[in-house]
Amino acid sequence: MLNLGSNGFDKGVFKTPSLVFQLSNLCTYLIIKISKVSTNLSQLKSSMASTTPDANQNQESTKNSIIFRSVKTLAESPELTSVPSSYTFATNPDDELVTDPDDDDPIPVIDYSLLFTGTPDQRAKTIHDLGRACEEWGFFMVINHSVPKSLMEKMVDQVFAFFNLKEEDKQEYAGNKNVTDPIRYGTSFNASMDRVKFWRDFIKIIVHPEFHSPDKPPAFRDTCEEYCRKTRELGRELLKGISESLGLEADYIDRTMNLDHGLQIIAANLYSPCPQPDLAMGMPPHSDHGLLNLLIQNGVCGLQVLHNKKWINVSSAPNRFLVLVSDHLEILSNGKYKSVVHRAVVSNKATRISLATVIAPSLDTVVEPASELTDNQTNPAAYVGMKHKDYMELQRTNHLYGKSVLNQVKI
Numbered sequence: 526m527l528n529l530g531s532n533g534f535d536k537g538v539f540k541t542p543s544l545v546f547q548l549s550n551l552c553t554y555l556i557i558k559i560s561k562v563s564t565n566l567s568q569l570k571s572s573m574a575s576t577t578p579d580a581n582q583n584q585e586s587t588k589n590s591i592i593f594r595s596v597k598t599l600a601e602s603p604e605l606t607s608v609p610s611s612y613t614f615a616t617n618p619d620d621e622l623v624t625d626p627d628d629d630d631p632i633p634v635i636d637y638s639l640l641f642t643g644t645p646d647q648r649a650k651t652i653h654d655l656g657r658a659c660e661e662w663g664f665f666m667v668i669n670h671s672v673p674k675s676l677m678e679k680m681v682d683q684v685f686a687f688f689n690l691k692e693e694d695k696q697e698y699a700g701n702k703n704v705t706d707p708i709r710y711g712t713s714f715n716a717s718m719d720r721v722k723f724w725r726d727f728i729k730i731i732v733h734p735e736f737h738s739p740d741k742p743p744a745f746r747d748t749c750e751e752y753c754r755k756t757r758e759l760g761r762e763l764l765k766g767i768s769e770s771l772g773l774e775a776d777y778i779d780r781t782m783n784l785d786h787g788l789q790i791i792a793a794n795l796y797s798p799c800p801q802p803d804l805a806m807g808m809p810p811h812s813d814h815g816l817l818n819l820l821i822q823n824g825v826c827g828l829q830v831l832h833n834k835k836w837i838n839v840s841s842a843p844n845r846f847l848v849l850v851s852d853h854l855e856i857l858s859n860g861k862y863k864s865v866v867h868r869a870v871v872s873n874k875a876t877r878i879s880l881a882t883v884i885a886p887s888l889d890t891v892v893e894p895a896s897e898l899t900d901n902q903t904n905p906a907a908y909v910g911m912k913h914k915d916y917m918e919l920q921r922t923n924h925l926y927g928k929s930v931l932n933q934v935k936i
């Protein structure tokens with residue numbers, strides 16, 4: 526069932542849990558439990574004292590809830606000089622090859638404008654390039670797109686402003702756990718399942734079919750609504766090109782995935798500066814649910830994609846979208862297009878913001894390989910059909926590493 530080797534990271538901490546691994550995690554857990562109150566608290570006490578919400582609460586539970594409120598609070602603690610043990614990975618740096626893109630095999634770049642204003646040849650070539658990018662990389666960058674640069678910048682500014690709110694204001698959205706809760710603020714990756722914590726704070730907002738937004742900061746709602754409308758349009762148009770590249774009618778994916786009622790989520794990620802960036806990870810290797818993830822960032826790099834078993838650093842010029850093929854496009858294409866395994870590394874120099882926009886089927890859509898792309902003899906369906914919302918629940922309740930969830934629906 527689990528096929529990690531082919532994804533190229535059967536090494537390090539993400540290998541299938543062995544007994545030793547589980548024992549070492551148990552030890553880590555116990556050490557965290559024991560050291561949490563002593564080491565971490567003494568490091569953090571003074572900086573976090575001001576965030577105590579209610580002095581009359583049980584002191585111990587108050588302390589514990591404060592400790593993991595956000596990485597931002599932790600990172601801003603003046604006493605913090607090293608990464609707490611609960612965030613450290615036991616990866617062997619030699620295990621994983623990290624490189625910049627090769628000149629002979631550059632990250633694909635798609636000129637979106639050619640889908641509309643190009644000559645028939647240019648349009649056909651762009652669709653062909655889209656297909657190749659989805660097949661060989663599961664990742665591409667989009668230039669000359671339809672989202673104004675000023676809106677992208679304004680949205681990133683609003684995300685920054687959100688994370689700079691008082692912790693109490695953000696905590697209003699903490700504790701929401703269901704995948705269909707409209708707004709979720711939190712820290713780490715898949716907090717209830719994570720064995721180690723990740724150096725990341727996030728807010729996830731469902732923005733379609735119903736639009737939601739936090740009330741603060743004041744300009745967030747309007748900026749976000751416009752940004753989401755524009756990115757939804759971009760995603761749907763890209764999916765038309767991708768449908769054509771699969772030899773399907775242009776509106777095939779839009780129609781069968783019910784994108785008029787499609788789920789769109791934005792996930793804003795904050796990666797605070799980390800004193801020992803080699804010891805912590807912003808987000809572990811994973812692939813995303815949904816069809817496409819359109820990612821922008823604040824000019825600070827940190828995204829790495831797995832390509833031909835190497836981690837490739839993604840550096841991006843402003844005004845580009847980094848587009849990740851996600852699990853439901855892999856399922857729909859019966860494995861022809863691959864969802865890309867990616868991760869986020871952290872830095873000790875700068876705060877990084879990334880904003881992911883997930884374009885996904887409606888929650889009730891059963892996603893299965895397109896019957897037009899399968900036949901019983903030579904190309905049988907390689908994935909079982911599953912409702913999108915059940916797939917999301919599977920993600921939430923599983924330990925995520927690489928394509929572990931997708932592999933569970935593989936036949």
Ligand code: OGA
Binds near residue numbers: 813828868
């Ligand atoms: C995500 C994601 C990577 C990044 O939000 O799903 O993988 O660079 N983000 O922040």
Ligand code: NI
Binds near residue numbers: 811812813818867
């Ligand atoms: Ni992701």
